[in-house]
Amino acid sequence: MARDLLFSGMRIETITPGALAERAAEFAGLLRDAVEHGASIGFVRPVAEGEMTDYWHRVGEEVLAGNKILVVALDENGALAGSAQLALESRTNGRHRAEVQKVLVRAAQRRRGTGAALMARIEAEARAHGRQLLFLDTSTGAGGAVEFYARLGYQFAGGIPDYAADPDGRLTPNAIFYKRLGPANGAALS
Numbered sequence: 001m002a003r004d005l006l007f008s009g010m011r012i013e014t015i016t017p018g019a020l021a022e023r024a025a026e027f028a029g030l031l032r033d034a035v036e037h038g039a040s041i042g043f044v045r046p047v048a049e050g051e052m053t054d055y056w057h058r059v060g061e062e063v064l065a066g067n068k069i070l071v072v073a074l075d076e077n078g079a080l081a082g083s084a085q086l087a088l089e090s091r092t093n094g095r096h097r098a099e100v101q102k103v104l105v106r107a108a109q110r111r112r113g114t115g116a117a118l119m120a121r122i123e124a125e126a127r128a129h130g131r132q133l134l135f136l137d138t139s140t141g142a143g144g145a146v147e148f149y150a151r152l153g154y155q156f157a158g159g160i161p162d163y164a165a166d167p168d169g170r171l172t173p174n175a176i177f178y179k180r181l182g183p184a185n186g187a188a189l190s
Contacts, residue, residue, distance in 0.1 A: 009075065009076040010073045010074065010075060010076075010081060010114055010117060011073070011074045011078075012071060012072070012073050012074075012117050012118060012120075012121045013071070013072060013074070013121075014069055014070065014071055014072075014121075014125065015063075015070050015071070015072045015083075016063070017060040017061070017063045017064040020056060020059065020060045020063065020070060021060060023080060024053060024056060026079070026080040027052075027056045027080065027083070028049065028052040028053060028056065029080075030080055030082070030083060030104050030106060031043070031047070031052045031055065031056070031104065032047060032052060033104075033106050033107055034104045034105075034106075034107075035047050035167045036107075036167075037107040038141075038142050038166070038167055038168075039104065039167070040138070040139030040141055040164060040165075040166045040167060040172065041102050041104065042102075042164070043167060044165050044166075044167055044168075044169050045167045045168065045169075059085065062087070066088070067087065067088055067090060068085055068086065068087050068088065068101075069085065069086040069088070069122075069125050069129075070083060070084075070085055071083060071084045071085070071086070071118055071121045071122055071125065073105070073109070073114050073117060073118055075109070080106075081105065081106050081109045081114055082103075082104055082105035082106060082109060082114045082115065082118055083102070083103075083104050083118070084100065084101075084102065084103040084104070084118040084119065084121070084122050085100070085101040085102050085103075086098050086099070086100060086101070086122050086125055086126055086129075086131075086134075087099040087101055088129060088131070095130070095131075096130070096131060096132045096133055097131060097132070097133040097134070097135065098126050098129070098131040098133075098134055099134070099135055099136060100119070100122055100134055100135070100136040101136070103115055103118060103119065103122075103136075103145070105118070115145075115148060116152065119152055122134075123179075123181060126181060127181055131181065132180065132181050132182060133178060133179070133180055133181065134154075134178065134179045134181060135157075135176065135177065135178040135179075136149065136154070136176075136177050136178075137159075137163075137174045137175065137176045137177070138174065138175055138177070139163075139164065139166055139172050139173075139174055139175075140159065140172055140173045140174065140175050141166040141170065141172035142166070146175050149175075149177045150177075152179075153179055154177035154178065154179045155177060155178055155179065156175060156176070156177055157176045157177060157178055158175075158176050159173045159174050159175045159176060160173060160174055160176075161173045
């Protein structure tokens with residue numbers, strides 16, 4: 001497993017389901033902040049508190065089952081500044097890949113490198129788990145992160161018209177990206 005990463009006063013680390021449950025209110029606040037500031041992450045405004053709590057409960061179950069890794073950015077005071085998820089494919093024909101999901105950074109922390117630091121940790125976790133290919137999708141609307149992922153070396157693969165509703169309810173296309181990490185420790189694809 002990758003070690004905790006320190007970045008400009010931020011600590012980037014993986015989090016357990018127990019710690020997620022203990023910080024449930026912070027995670028709900030992070031999700032609310034992201035949606036209120038236009039992040040297209042599967043929710044449409046207004047988001048009910050119960051919907052956010054249920055969402056994070058399901059994430060905790062996936063982390064506990066070993067199907068997902070949850071990475072967090074904690075500021076110098078230990079407050080939650082961001083998170084990102086890595087969904088590990090379990091089918092035998094896809095164990096070389098993983099999906100990056102729900103990269104969230106509090107609006108007050110954006111454009112300071114927090115998202116890039118979360119993505120660096122996600123990529124390190126993917127390599128540590130033998131994943132050689134990452135993929136993700138993002139909205140092309142105002143809340144999307146097309147330029148962000150392109151700057152990080154992700155390749156645009158295409159998109160689907162009217163794929164999902166942005167937080168304001170408007171249907172927008174998505175942009176699908178991938179990044180080859182290369183074999184972990186020089187291992188060949190099996």
